[in-house]
Amino acid sequence: MTTVQYSRSSAQLCKCLVNGTWQESHAKEHLPVHNPSTGEVIAQVPLGGAEDVDRAVRSAHAAYLEWREVPVVERARFMFRFRELLEKHSDDLARTVSREHGKTLAEAKASVQRGIEVVEFACGIPSLFAGETIENVATDVDCETVRHPIGVCVGIVPFNFPAMVPLWMYPVAITCGNSFVLKPSEKVPLTSIKMAELLLETGLPKGVFNIVHGARDCVDALLAHPQVKAISFVGSTAVAKHIYTVGCANGKRVQANGGAKNHIIIMPDADPDLTVQALKASAFGCAGERCMAGSLAVTVGEAADLIMPTLVSATNKMKVGRTDGDESPDMGPLISGEHRDRVRALITQGEKDGAEISVDGRNVSVDSAPNGFFLGPTIIDKAKPAMSVVKEEIFGPVLSVVRVKTIAEAIQLGDQCEFGNGAVLYTSSGSAAREFKRYFNAGMIGINVGVPAPMAWFPFTGWNSSFFGDLHMQGKESIQFYTQQKMTMTRWFKSASQFHDPIWKGKK
Numbered sequence: 369m370t371t372v373q374y375s376r377s378s379a380q381l382c383k384c385l386v387n388g389t390w391q392e393s394h395a396k397e398h399l400p401v402h403n404p405s406t407g408e409v410i411a412q413v414p415l416g417g418a419e420d421v422d423r424a425v426r427s428a429h430a431a432y433l434e435w436r437e438v439p440v441v442e443r444a445r446f447m448f449r450f451r452e453l454l455e456k457h458s459d460d461l462a463r464t465v466s467r468e469h470g471k472t473l474a475e476a477k478a479s480v481q482r483g484i485e486v487v488e489f490a491c492g493i494p495s496l497f498a499g500e501t502i503e504n505v506a507t508d509v510d511c512e513t514v515r516h517p518i519g520v521c522v523g524i525v526p527f528n529f530p531a532m533v534p535l536w537m538y539p540v541a542i543t544c545g546n547s548f549v550l551k552p553s554e555k556v557p558l559t560s561i562k563m564a565e566l567l568l569e570t571g572l573p574k575g576v577f578n579i580v581h582g583a584r585d586c587v588d589a590l591l592a593h594p595q596v597k598a599i600s601f602v603g604s605t606a607v608a609k610h611i612y613t614v615g616c617a618n619g620k621r622v623q624a625n626g627g628a629k630n631h632i633i634i635m636p637d638a639d640p641d642l643t644v645q646a647l648k649a650s651a652f653g654c655a656g657e658r659c660m661a662g663s664l665a666v667t668v669g670e671a672a673d674l675i676m677p678t679l680v681s682a683t684n685k686m687k688v689g690r691t692d693g694d695e696s697p698d699m700g701p702l703i704s705g706e707h708r709d710r711v712r713a714l715i716t717q718g719e720k721d722g723a724e725i726s727v728d729g730r731n732v733s734v735d736s737a738p739n740g741f742f743l744g745p746t747i748i749d750k751a752k753p754a755m756s757v758v759k760e761e762i763f764g765p766v767l768s769v770v771r772v773k774t775i776a777e778a779i780q781l782g783d784q785c786e787f788g789n790g791a792v793l794y795t796s797s798g799s800a801a802r803e804f805k806r807y808f809n810a811g812m813i814g815i816n817v818g819v820p821a822p823m824a825w826f827p828f829t830g831w832n833s834s835f836f837g838d839l840h841m842q843g844k845e846s847i848q849f850y851t852q853q854k855m856t857m858t859r860w861f862k863s864a865s866q867f868h869d870p871i872w873k874g875k876k
Contacts, residue, residue, distance in 0.1 A: 380411040382557045382581055384420055385564050387427040388574030393581060394419040399554050404470035404701040405690040407739035411468075413557045416582035421549075421589035424578040428520045428547035429595045431575030436517045436545040438573075443543045444493045449570040450539070451487045454563070458484070461562055465530050466691045468556045470700040470741070473691065475654050476531075483535030485824040486842065490539035496847050497544065510858045515851040517545030518621065519597035522590050524551045524611065526603045527703050528657045530559035536828070536841045537600045542576060544850040549578045549596070551586055555703055591615050598850065600841065601625065602659070605761075605787070605833045612836035623837040623849055625659065625830055627761040628789035632662040632818075633778045633804065634671040638794035644679045646794065646818035651767035652686065652745040653819070655699055659834070660790050660812070660821045663762060665769045666778045672771050676726070676749065683727045683745050690737050701741040702764060708741045711764030715746055718757035718768065724749045729765060753781060761787065775800055782809045788831030790820045811835070 379400070383390040393414035401411035414420075435443075454461070458480050465476035499514040523537040530553070538548040552560035560579060567577055580586055590596060591614045598621040601611045605626030615622040632650060634643055650662030667675070689697030702708045712730050719725055729744025743764060751758050751768045758768055772778050782791060792814035793804040801815045811829035814820030822828055827840040839849040 379409050380558070382411055382413045382561060384414075384416065384424060384581060385561075385568075385577070385579035386424050386575075387431075387578070388568065391423075395582070399583075401468060401555065401557060402704065402741075403467055403692055404703055404741045405467075405692040405734075406737050407705070407741065411558055413554045414581045415554070415585065416580055417585040418589040420580045420582065421586060421593060424549050424580045425520055425590075425593045425595050427575040428549050428578050431573060432517070432519055432545075432547040435542075435547055435573060435576050438545070440494050440497050440543070440545070443545065444491055446570045446572050447487055447491045447493075447539055447543055450567055451484060451491065453566040453569055454480070454484050454487060457562075457566060461531055461559060464559045464562055465556075466700070468558045469527065469530055470691055470703060471654055472697060472700050475700075476691075479529050479532040482824070483529075483532040486535045487539045489824040489842075490543045493540075493543040493847075496844065497851070499853070505857075508859050508862075511855065512858075513853050513855045515544070515847075516854055518850065518852050519546060520549065520595050521546045521598045521850060522549050522551070522596050522600065524587055524590065524599065524601045524603070525553055525560075527553040527555040528654065528659075530556040531563065533602050534560055534563065536602075536846075538577060540846045541598075541600075541850045542572075544847065546598075546850055547576045547578075549580060549590065551580050551582065551590065554581065554583055557581060587611070588614070591620065592618055596620060598622070599624075600849075602841075608836050609833075621849065623839055623841060624835070625828065625841065626834050626836065627763075627787060628659045628661075628830070628834050629664055629759070629761050629785055629787045630660060630662050630790045630792070630810070631664045631666050631778070631782055631785070631808075632792045632794070633666045633668060633775065634675060635775065635793070635795035635797060635800055636669045636671045636674065637796040638671065638675075638816075639796070640675050640678060642816070643794045644675055644682055646792075646816075647675075647679055647767065648682055648686070648745075650792070650818040652683070652699055652765045655702055655743075656765040657703060657763055659830075660819050661763075662792060662818060663767060664758060665767055666781060667769060667771050668775055668778055669773060672749075672769065676769070680726050680747060683747055686745050688729075688732050688742055688744050689734050690740065695736075699745060699765060702743055703741065705741050707764070708743050711743055711762055711766060714757060714760065714762050714764075715748065715766060718748045718751060718755055721752070721755045721757070723751040723755060723757060723768070726769075753784060759786070775803065779804065779807050779809075785809065786832065787834045789834040790814065790830075792817060792820060
């Protein structure tokens with residue numbers, strides 16, 4: 369990780385949000401934030417540590433003590449205002465996502481909209497927050513459960529969805545009555561800052577939402593702080609394991625989404641044109657930098673011969689270009705030069721291992737942006753299960769293709785996978801779909817759906833090394849994660865007074 373010493377320049381200096389005000393970090397070092405389309409430095413983000421974290425968490429804890437007493441309907445109204453502001457400024461947010469991440473504008477707009485849907489879900493918190501009651505659960509005994517917030521919650525988010533993933537977390541946590549500290553990815557802090565400005569515009573009380581910046585030192589300080597009660601994370605499996613292990617050891621409630629290697633199984637009876645369209649979008653959308661990317665195609669029987677020529681032709685026609693201006697490419701750059709080089713190296717390793725490079729994106733360049741972090745869409749055919757391009761999460765625009773004879777072999781290949789985020793089957797056969805849905809080793813399943821990422825009302829249910837924890841993000845599980853239940857059993861003894869005869873006495 370390359371650091372730069374603190375300096376003021378034309379690049380934006382990112383500040384922390386603490387107790388409702390933007391404050392400079394105590395950090396001595398900063399990282400450059402790049403525009404991936406050009407390589408230009410557009411901001412500096414501080415590498416904060418324990419001092420910044422303590423200041424933000426204490427602010428959040430003080431705010432929580434009052435915020436938890438605000439009626440749930442009032443808390444929901446802040447989210448209604450936030451939703452309107454997000455809609456109003458959605459184009460500006462999408463342009464910021466494109467500029468600091470490299471998504472195409474269409475992809476950025478879609479990601480902002482998916483985040484807004486979680487805010488809409490959080491607006492329904494009065495119904496979602498409701499407890500349960502049974503009267504006369506035993507003789508003269510009533511039982512009820514109510515939900516309580518848990519305290520200061522933390523979100524540690526990745527670079528690949530600067531708007532959507534943070535919105536998976538804090539709208540629900542805040543409407544449940546908690547306060548929140550967000551640590552954006554140090555690669556893409558600007559979108560989170562813009563959304564925070566909109567959240568403050570709703571009139572949200574000071575300290576309910578806070579932002580700190582940094583890398584590992586900042587994360588470890590959040591994991592250790594005694595006033596932090598819950599941690600939500602999205603990122604690589606290695607970091608997810610660390611956060612889950614350390615967070616739990618420190619008594620925190622943790623949900624940690626890790627990496628993935630999502631399989632797309634194609635049966636011979638699948639519609640060739642629709643399958644190719646879905647494969648291209650799933651594998652190369654967002655430049656492959658998403659944990660739900662379809663990065664491994666598993667063709668069954670003659671399916672490869674039916675789709676591969678069309679897929680190769682369609683992929684070769686894709687336009688790679690800048691996403692920070694008026695161009696409309698099919699795919700933008702990767703997040704950094706280091707990550708681009710890593711993906712290139714994995715492609716080269718696949719070639720050395722004996723796979724065939726059907727489409728090679730390693731030497732793609734964009735004339736108008738020679739310093740951009742570009743890599744073209746790549747197809748690696750006839751890969752074998754033991755190869756690194758089949759087993760590892762590449763997190764780039766690379767589709768590996770494994771050919772098998774039966775759907776049973778395809779399902780068995782899934783059993784060998786370390787991960788378990790999503791899997792898709794393309795077929796016209798109901799029996800094949802039923803078998804796949806029942807037995808494939810992944811938490812999110814698609815049938816003729818390219819990316820089976822759930823809408824806001826359903827949980828993001830990764831399995832195996834794709835998730836560490838018990839309660840997933842999104843949907844009703846997110847309400848459970850950000851609350852704790854209190855159960856009360858009540859019995860009132862009857863009085864001997866004549867004024868306290870049972871009212872049911874003498875009634876039919």
